[in-house]
Amino acid sequence: MGMDRLKKTVVMVGMMGAGKTAVGTAVARLLGVPFLDSDEEIVRAANRSIAEIFERDGEPFFRARETEVLNRLLTGTPCVLSTGGGAFLSETNRALIADSGVSVWLRADLEVLWQRVRHKTTRPLLRTDNPRETLARIYEARVPVYALADLAVDSAPDLSVEDMARKVIVRLGEREDVLERA
Secondary structure, three states, X not given: OOOOEEOOXXXXXXXXXXXXXXXXXXXXXXXOOOEEEHHHHHHHHHOOOHHHHHHHHOHHHHHXXXXXXXXXXXXXXXXXXXXXXXXXXXXXXXXXXHHHEEEEEEEOOHHHHHHHHOOOOXXXXXXOOOHHHXXXXXXXXXXXHHOOOOEEEEOOOOOOHHHHHHHHHHHHHOOOOOEEOO
């Protein structure tokens, strides 16, 4: 597996709780390529947390930074890149990803997502009176957009992170343009 090399950046997309960071990290490790997280890159560049950026500068400012980061990383060394849940909603970002990367939607049903995010207080979008309902509303709105991704890989409660990572790599291998065959 380690002899496969990426020809283009693999961009993990999907809802909060879909496992983009965990699965992305495992995919990168199995392929022997770097893993990056667009949210972490934004935090590093702005020198403050996502929550602070949202509060102080607003979402439009955050989205502009996100597009800059995506553009920079997509034109750099191929890597596995995890994106924030909203990144793929932007038509600009989808075009950038389609041009120089391959998008992988980690598809998980609402119940799985809720079980994973319900105890996390770090989700600015879920700081509402009824977080489950909020999650459901976000889910309904975003699924049709995530469906535009190049590949979809289904998550399941009983699949380990490693299993998901292997599924992703199998799917990537079905394309001609992503993995170098040694």
